[in-house]
Each structure stands twice: as structure tokens, then as C-alpha cells.
Amino acid sequence: MASQLVESHRAGAEVLKGDDICKKKCVELLEELGLPKGLFPMDDIEEVGYNHESGFVWILQKKKKEHTFNKINQTVSYDTEVTAFVEKGKIKNVTGVKIEELSLVEVYVDESSADKVIVKTNTGLADTHDAAVFALGE
Numbered sequence: 001m002a003s004q005l006v007e008s009h010r011a012g013a014e015v016l017k018g019d020d021i022c023k024k025k026c027v028e029l030l031e032e033l034g035l036p037k038g039l040f041p042m043d044d045i046e047e048v049g050y051n052h053e054s055g056f057v058w059i060l061q062k063k064k065k066e067h068t069f070n071k072i073n074q075t076v077s078y079d080t081e082v083t084a085f086v087e088k089g090k091i092k093n094v095t096g097v098k099i100e101e102l103s104l105v106e107v108y109v110d111e112s113s114a115d116k117v118i119v120k121t122n123t124g125l126a127d128t129h130d131a132a133v134f135a136l137g138e
Contacts, residue, residue: 003081003083005056005058005083005095006049006058006060006081006083009049009051009054009056009058010049010051012051012052012053013049013050013051013052013056014049014050014051014052015047015048015049016047016048016049017046017047018045018046019043019044019045019046022045022046022047022048022059023042023045025048025050026040026042026045026048026059027136029050029057029086033086033087033088033089033090033091034088034089034109034114035089035091035107035109035117035134036117036131036132036133036134036135036136037134037135037136038134038135038136038137039091039107039134040059040078040082041065041067042059042061042065042078042082043061043062043065044061044062044063045059045060045061046060046061046062047059047060048060050086054085055085055086055087056083056084056085056086057083057084057085057086057091058081058082058083059078059081059082059083060080060081061078061080061082062080063080064077064078064079064080065077065078066078069133069134071130071132071133072129072133074099074100075099075100076097076098076099076104077097077098077099078096078097079095079096079097079098080096081095081096082094082095082096082097083095083096089108089109089111090106090107090108090109091106091107091108092105092106092108093105093106094106094107099119099121102121102122102123102125103121103122104119104120104121104122105120105121105122106118106119106120107119107120108120109131110128114131115130115131115132116128116129116130116131117129117130117131117133117134
């Protein structure tokens with residue numbers, strides 16, 4: 001069930017349904033933002049929405065998904081509803097994504113080096129990784 005936050009941004013948003021088209025849209029959006037295309041390796045996606053005006057994005061999937069980014073040996077958990085606000089080079093106010101027990105709140109590309117990605121948690125801790133860590137299929 002979509003949250004009130006999703007419902008509040010639904011008007012005027014581009015909404016797609018179905019796993020194949022939604023996965024494709026996620027990759028296209030990440031590419032358009034200048035972010036690694038494998039940041040959201042989710043399965044059984046039911047809906048993706050993008051409100052271009054507010055920058056709000058949501059992804060609804062059938063069940064939670066855990067994915068291990070092998071190059072950094074880090075397991076990330078994606079809830080059934082993931083939301084964020086996006087802009088060029090940045091994803092912020094993320095909900096529904098956890099790194100171990102910490103909530104992911106922001107992902108952005110280092111302005112001085114596009115091949116570096118900074119991942120920030122709700123504790124204020126941040127890690128910098130090579131963008132290749134989040135390549136599609138990793």
C-alpha cells in the first residue's frame with residue numbers, strides 16, 4: 001500500500017507499472033541523474049513513480065530485497081516502498097533503504113570526481129566508494 005507521501009506526489013507524476021518497464025525506468029533515471037545504474041537492484045517491482053516538478057521518486061516492490069554489493073562486501077536492504085527526492089548527481093531524503101541497521105539518507109556523486117560516490121546514513125556517517133561498486137549487475 002502506497003504511503004501518504006507517495007499519494008501526495010502522485011498528481012502530475014509519471015507512473016509506470018510492471019517489473020520490466022519499472023527496472024528499465026530506474027536505470028534510465030539513475031543514468032539521467034549521473035549516478036551509478038546499479039544503485040537500486042530491486043526485484044518484482046510493481047510501480048515506479050517520478051514527479052518531475054518536485055523531484056520525488058518512489059519504487060514499490062512486492063517484497064523486501066537484500067542485495068550484497070560484493071566489491072565492498074556490504075549488504076543493503078530495500079523495503080517494499082523506497083522513496084527519495086532526486087536532482088542531478090544526488091538522491092536525498094531516502095526512505096526504505098538500510099545498510100546493516102542504519103538508514104540510508106543520501107547518495108551523491110563527488111563534484112570533483114564523478115567516479116566517486118558518497119553514501120550517507122541517518123547517523124551522519126558517510127562512506128566514499130568507487131562508482132564501479134554500484135555498476136549494473138554488481
